[in-house]
Amino acid sequence: MAFWDYANPTRFLKLVQVVLPWLTGLCVLAFGAGLYMSFFVAPEDYQQGQTVRIMYIHVPAAWLSMMCYSIMAVSSLGTLVWKHPLADVSAKAAAPIGAAFTFMALVTGSLWGKPMWGTYWVWDARLTSVLVLLIMYLGLMTLWRTMDDPIKAGKAAAVLTLVGALNLPVIKFSVDWWNTLHQPASVMRMDGPTIHLDILWPLLVMAVAFTLLFFVLHLMAMRNEILRRRVRTLRLRAASAAHPRSAVATAQPAE
Amino acid sequence: MDLGSHAGFILASYGLCLLTVLVLIAWIRIDKANLERALKELAEQGVSRRRPEEGGR
Numbered sequence: 001m002a003f004w005d006y007a008n009p010t011r012f013l014k015l016v017q018v019v020l021p022w023l024t025g026l027c028v029l030a031f032g033a034g035l036y037m038s039f040f041v042a043p044e045d046y047q048q049g050q051t052v053r054i055m056y057i058h059v060p061a062a063w064l065s066m067m068c069y070s071i072m073a074v075s076s077l078g079t080l081v082w083k084h085p086l087a088d089v090s091a092k093a094a095a096p097i098g099a100a101f102t103f104m105a106l107v108t109g110s111l112w113g114k115p116m117w118g119t120y121w122v123w124d125a126r127l128t129s130v131l132v133l134l135i136m137y138l139g140l141m142t143l144w145r146t147m148d149d150p151i152k153a154g155k156a157a158a159v160l161t162l163v164g165a166l167n168l169p170v171i172k173f174s175v176d177w178w179n180t181l182h183q184p185a186s187v188m189r190m191d192g193p194t195i196h197l198d199i200l201w202p203l204l205v206m207a208v209a210f211t212l213l214f215f216v217l218h219l220m221a222m223r224n225e226i227l228r229r230r231v232r233t234l235r236l237r238a239a240s241a242a243h244p245r246s247a248v249a250t251a252q253p254a255e
Numbered sequence: 256m257d258l259g260s261h262a263g264f265i266l267a268s269y270g271l272c273l274l275t276v277l278v279l280i281a282w283i284r285i286d287k288a289n290l291e292r293a294l295k296e297l298a299e300q301g302v303s304r305r306r307p308e309e310g311g312r
Contacts, residue, residue: 039256040256049259049261050257050258050259050261050262050265051259051261051264051265053258053265054264054265054268057268057269057272058268061272096279096282097279100275100276100278100279103275104271104272104275107268107271107272108268108271108272111264111267111268111271112264112268114264115261115264213276217279217280217283220283220284220287221283223287224283224286224287224290227287227290227291227294228290230294230304231290231293231294231297233304234294234297234302234303234304235297235302237302238297238300238302241302
């Protein structure tokens with residue numbers, strides 16, 4: 001079945017109904033395995049001791065915070081260039097989830113920083129650029145709420161999302177471009193990971209679990225957004241029937 | 256297992272992540288319940304997705 005076949009929201013909702021239980025089951029299994037490996041298989045770090053266990057949630061949350069924004073950026077292209085009917089639904093649904101992952105990355109990083117760096121927070125490039133990412137998520141969520149018409153809001157948010165995507169390489173390379181307290185990349189490197197396999201495997205399993213969690217939440221939130229647009233369209237239709245001269249019903253693509 | 260002298264930081268990290276995820280799931284589920292209730296109320300009022308000529312209002 002082609003990508004465009006899922007432009008039909010009803011067909012997409014049927015797909016979600018089938019896929020969601022399987023995805024949720026896989027997510028629970030992955031978290032079970034990941035948490036077991038993080039606490040009972042992975043060794044202590046020779047320098048950081050037990051605090052290295054914070055890494056198993058901090059790093060996946062940080063990856064997901066950026067992946068979520070990347071998905072929003074691709075969805076924004078889908079809105080502006082290809083005019084895919086579910087593209088702005090996807091972008092809008094992803095924003096609060098991305099904000100939650102970014103919040104988790106900042107909080108766990110802060111709680112990891114205090115025992116390791118001696119401080120909860122420094123205004124260095126990595127931490128500040130991730131804070132900017134959180135503010136962008138919150139700004140986009142606000143923009144969607146301030147505009148009544150989801151089509152206009154989707155286009156405005158798409159432009160803002162694409163502008164904000166410039167922050168992604170800044171986050172990624174901030175530790176290379178500037179002197180920061182934050183360590184440089186140790187997994188996604190051109191010359192391969194620099195951390196031991198005993199620590200890397202639990203991290204990768206947790207990353208898979210977080211990714212599955214994102215897709216579960218994203219599909220649930222997209223389903224809600226489609227229902228929200230149906231409610232809006234029906235209310236407009238009801239208003240139009242009650243006051244035919246004053247109300248203007250506009251059908252939404254995600255109806 | 257002994258999490259050492261920094262156990263508070265480790266447990267707080269995992270606890271806050273769990274809380275954030277639970278809040279997110281609850282928010283999405285409550286939102287869905289509200290939307291489904293609204294759709295049901297509209298259907299009871301006779302407002303449907305079908306065009307009037309198809310039998311809806």
